[in-house]
Amino acid sequence: MVDALVKDYGKRRHPKRALDSVSLRVPAGSAFGLIGPNGAGKTTLLKTLLGVVAPSAGAVQVLGGSPADLGVRKRIGYLPERLQLPTAWTALGFLHSVARLKHASRADAEQQLQRVGLGNEGHARIATFSKGMRQRLGLGAALIGAPDLLVLDEPTDGIDPKGRADVRSILAQERARGATLFLNSHLLSETERICDQVGILVSGRLLRSGATLELCGNPSSWRVRFEAGTDTKQLQRLGFAPTSVAQVFVCTDCDVAELNARLAKARGQGALVSELVPEMRDLEAVLLELMGPADA
Amino acid sequence: MPSALHIAADLLREAVHRKWMLGLLLAITLAGVLLGWTLQMEVVDGVLASTRLFGLDVGHDLRATDMALRPVFSGTAWFMYVTGLLFGVLACSDFAPEFLAAGRIEHLLALPLRRAELIVGIYLGVLALSVASALYGGVVFTVLFGLKSGIWSWCIVAGALAGCLAFSAVYAAMLASAVFVRSAALSSAIGVALLFAGSVIARPELAALFNAGAPRRWFTAVVSFVPRFWLLGRLGAVAGGFEPLDADLLRTAAGTLIFAGACVMLAIWEFERRDY
Numbered sequence: 001m002v003d004a005l006v007k008d009y010g011k012r013r014h015p016k017r018a019l020d021s022v023s024l025r026v027p028a029g030s031a032f033g034l035i036g037p038n039g040a041g042k043t044t045l046l047k048t049l050l051g052v053v054a055p056s057a058g059a060v061q062v063l064g065g066s067p068a069d070l071g072v073r074k075r076i077g078y079l080p081e082r083l084q085l086p087t088a089w090t091a092l093g094f095l096h097s098v099a100r101l102k103h104a105s106r107a108d109a110e111q112q113l114q115r116v117g118l119g120n121e122g123h124a125r126i127a128t129f130s131k132g133m134r135q136r137l138g139l140g141a142a143l144i145g146a147p148d149l150l151v152l153d154e155p156t157d158g159i160d161p162k163g164r165a166d167v168r169s170i171l172a173q174e175r176a177r178g179a180t181l182f183l184n185s186h187l188l189s190e191t192e193r194i195c196d197q198v199g200i201l202v203s204g205r206l207l208r209s210g211a212t213l214e215l216c217g218n219p220s221s222w223r224v225r226f227e228a229g230t231d232t233k234q235l236q237r238l239g240f241a242p243t244s245v246a247q248v249f250v251c252t253d254c255d256v257a258e259l260n261a262r263l264a265k266a267r268g269q270g271a272l273v274s275e276l277v278p279e280m281r282d283l284e285a286v287l288l289e290l291m292g293p294a295d296a
Numbered sequence: 297m298p299s300a301l302h303i304a305a306d307l308l309r310e311a312v313h314r315k316w317m318l319g320l321l322l323a324i325t326l327a328g329v330l331l332g333w334t335l336q337m338e339v340v341d342g343v344l345a346s347t348r349l350f351g352l353d354v355g356h357d358l359r360a361t362d363m364a365l366r367p368v369f370s371g372t373a374w375f376m377y378v379t380g381l382l383f384g385v386l387a388c389s390d391f392a393p394e395f396l397a398a399g400r401i402e403h404l405l406a407l408p409l410r411r412a413e414l415i416v417g418i419y420l421g422v423l424a425l426s427v428a429s430a431l432y433g434g435v436v437f438t439v440l441f442g443l444k445s446g447i448w449s450w451c452i453v454a455g456a457l458a459g460c461l462a463f464s465a466v467y468a469a470m471l472a473s474a475v476f477v478r479s480a481a482l483s484s485a486i487g488v489a490l491l492f493a494g495s496v497i498a499r500p501e502l503a504a505l506f507n508a509g510a511p512r513r514w515f516t517a518v519v520s521f522v523p524r525f526w527l528l529g530r531l532g533a534v535a536g537g538f539e540p541l542d543a544d545l546l547r548t549a550a551g552t553l554i555f556a557g558a559c560v561m562l563a564i565w566e567f568e569r570r571d572y
Contacts, residue, residue, distance in 0.1 A: 009571075047402060047571075047572070050402075050405070050406040051405070051406075052402050052405045052406060052571070052572050053571040053572070054569075054571060070408040070409070070410070071408070073406065073407065073408045073409075074408040076406060078402075078403065078406035080399055080402045080403050080406075081399075082398065082399040083399050083400075083403055084397050084398065084399030084400040084403075085400075086306075086310055086394075086400075088310060088313035088314075089309065089310070089313075093309070097302070097306050097309075098407065100302050101299060101302055101303075101404075101407045101408065101409055102407060102408060103408070138403075141403070151406075
């Protein structure tokens with residue numbers, strides 16, 4: 001829970017406001033995605049949740065306590081945006097070190113190494129790892145100790161498509177275990193796929209937050225596929241605009257009642273509907289709309 | 297604070313992979329091997345009859361061995377003290393900046409670890425490294441001279457450990473500077489500057505160079521905060537019984553520890569209030 005959070009950087013006379021009265025509640029067990037343009041204050045918000053950055057004003061409560069509380073921090077797994085690993089160490093050596101500091105077992109560290117797909121690289125030097133492998137290792141470190149909250153800053157950065165699918169699968173397992181996810185990613189499609197809650201941060205202000213479906217939902221546009229042989233002119237007269245795909249039409253600016261009325265007329269004239277899909281806005285569209293043309 | 301010890305252990309693990317550290321161990325070992333191979337001492341009934349280095353005679357007088365070797369022992373102890381300090385400044389300057397580097401420090405601070413424990417852990421790790429290196433070098437040369445001459449004096453080890461005492465103050469200042477500015481170069485420069493100040497400038501006799509009155513008082517006041525490293529170097533000779541232990545040396549040793557403690561406290565104070 002974050003309440004009226006303010007963070008100013010820089011000199012007292014001319015501070016730069018990174019976070020401006022941000023209030024946010026993330027339900028336990030949910031997957032929350034924080035999105036926004038570069039410099040919006042996303043990483044600052046994440047670091048404030050972890051106690052790495054002290055707020056200038058406002059209150060932060062994580063897992064029912066203060067992020068300064070070691071007992072709370074023990075229940076958090078964190079993957080920084082640009083994790084710098086000790087390159088001379090082995091992967092297993094690094095995870096053992098994290099396990100010691102988190103008061104977790106060595107077996108846990110070894111299990112997480114397997115889980116992130118680096119089971120065969122345990123004794124390899126981190127210096128020999130690719131960016132994607134280092135990112136996986138960082139995720140493995142975050143997973144040690146079965147944290148109740150996973151705070152991940154760009155978790156799939158530098159990871160190939162197969163790896164991203166693996167990461168999504170791991171995050172799904174963590175959610176199934178009951179962990180809460182707090183995700184910051186530039187990849188909006190990833191956020192959409194993983195998160196059921198989204199917050200949009202622009203210029204330090206939380207412009208919108210809520211369920212992903214609610215933010216992208218309320219469709220007023222529908223994509224309808226009719227069976228071949230349907231009279232297209234008739235459909236156009238009823239308000240179905242043709243698309244570049246054969247037999248696929250779009251019905252815009254119509255609510256559910258209006259759509260059903262038009263479909264009833266079309267079916268009355270012999271048209272057969274084979275597919276109906278609401279045209280949801282994606283997060284990118286929502287973000288661009290909120291940012292406005294100047295910011296975008 | 298077990299977490300501080302974990303951090304210290306991590307630092308030691310990192311040090312093992314450093315070329316600087318491996319180079320130091322190799323240099324000490326090679327110097328020991330070379331000296332052991334080339335130095336030949338003929339000791340008869342407690343008298344040093346002849347000493348040869350690289351096959352050449354080094355002095356012909358018949359002298360009591362313990363007296364004859366006194367300059368050798370105290371010189372080696374001083375050498376260990378100075379080279380240990382210089383090497384420590386150069387080799388350890390980037391430990392703290394690396395631990396505090398962006399991308400690593402956030403990760404460490406998000407772990408269940410107090411900020412003070414992180415600073416103390418880095419400090420203890422570097423001190424442990426310095427003590428281990430000093431002991432290794434000191435013991436190698438002590439054993440070497442002991443086997444060659446039959447005289448066993450721990451003044452070389454004491455000289456090396458005196459270097460660690462001085463280094464505890466130097467590194468504390470370097471650590472504090474690294475917390476303010478994450479730069480290995482600056483940390484190293486602070487270490488060299490403090491070493492120079494404590495070895496050359498912090499001498500009471502230099503006050504005579506300043507005009508009597510305010511300039512002299514200012515000089516004396518400023519250098520009174522700087523540990524007198526030139527004096528600490530005598531610890532080796534004192535341990536060997538070649539020089540008496542005086543109150544000034546004890547005061548200097550205590551002052552060095554207080555200076556180190558103050559610098560570590562400053563580092564913790566700044567670290568506690570800093571955003572990363």
